[in-house]
Amino acid sequence: GENVEQHPSTLSVQEGDSAVIKCTYSDSASNYFPWYKQELGKGPQLIIDIRSNVGEKKDQRIAVTLNKTAKHFSLHITETQPEDSAVYFCAASRALGNEKLTFGTGTRLTIIP
Amino acid sequence: DGGITQSPKYLFRKEGQNVTLSCEQNLNHDAMYWYRQDPGQGLRLIYYSQIVNDFQKGDIAEGYSVSREKKESFPLTVTSAQKNPTAFYLCASTFRGPGELFFGEGSRLTVL
Numbered sequence: 430g431e432n433v434e435q436h437p438s439t440l441s442v443q444e445g446d447s448a449v450i451k452c453t454y455s456d457s458a459s460n461y462f463p464w465y466k467q468e469l470g471k472g473p474q475l476i477i478d479i480r481s482n483v484g485e486k487k488d489q490r491i492a493v494t495l496n497k498t499a500k501h502f503s504l505h506i507t508e509t510q511p512e513d514s515a516v517y518f519c520a521a522s523r524a525l526g527n528e529k530l531t532f533g534t535g536t537r538l539t540i541i542p
Numbered sequence: 543d544g545g546i547t548q549s550p551k552y553l554f555r556k557e558g559q560n561v562t563l564s565c566e567q568n569l570n571h572d573a574m575y576w577y578r579q580d581p582g583q584g585l586r587l588i589y590y591s592q593i594v595n596d597f598q599k600g601d602i603a604e605g606y607s608v609s610r611e612k613k614e615s616f617p618l619t620v621t622s623a624q625k626n627p628t629a630f631y632l633c634a635s636t637f638r639g640p641g642e643l644f645f646g647e648g649s650r651l652t653v654l
Contacts (some may be wrong), residue, residue, distance in 0.1 A: 433584070463642070464644075465643075469646075470575060471647055471648075472546075472632050472645025472648055473585070473632070474645065475642045475643065518585065524603075526573075526638070526640055527573065527634075527637060527643055528575070528590045528598065528641075531582050531584070533583040534584045535582075
């Protein structure tokens with residue numbers, strides 16, 4: 430089955446700086462890669478996703494890049510703000526259905542004011 | 543307001559007792575899921591259901607049971623057979639097929 434590794438497990442950045450979280454996956458057939466943000470005491474929420482037919486996707490301060498050859502994808506957050514502090518999860522699947530979604534172990538991002 | 547509601551938020555249980563966690567959604571989603579979240583681990587799938595009266599085991603179904611008698615509801619029972627039940631449990635729903643999962647706020651179960 431799919432195996433997703435996520436790094437780093439914790440990340441602290443100064444407010445206004447950029448943050449990058451990286452994930453690698455094992456199944457070359459995976460083609461759907463979402464990122465979820467989980468705030469304290471809440472359920473995760475989708476912030477961005479990418480499918481394998483594109484290499485990069487942006488949504489305001491958030492971007493995701495995908496390298497299918499190397500089997501890794503990354504989340505980039507620019508101009509970080511205190512409200513970006515949360516746990517971020519990457520995931521991968523063959524896009525057959527969410528039951529095949531494999532999550533990474535999460536990154537706790539702390540923005541230092 | 544459309545959403546997915548889990549209850550209770552916190553639950554304490556003695557060893558040997560079964561406990562049922564509630565999950566209700568009013569998003570008209572077909573599929574519902576139960577995940578378990580442990581510190582330092584990703585979300586792991588316990589059970590899922592894509593249609594009423596049908597459900598499938600996920601990766602860690604042992605010691606758990608579910609039912610799907612109504613489209614809106616997908617309760618999870620943590621049985622006494624679950625060896626390590628203390629965890630944070632998340633319910634999610636979506637339309638059929640891959641796409642955004644909508645999560646509830648979770649239920650934290652502690653076994654004393």
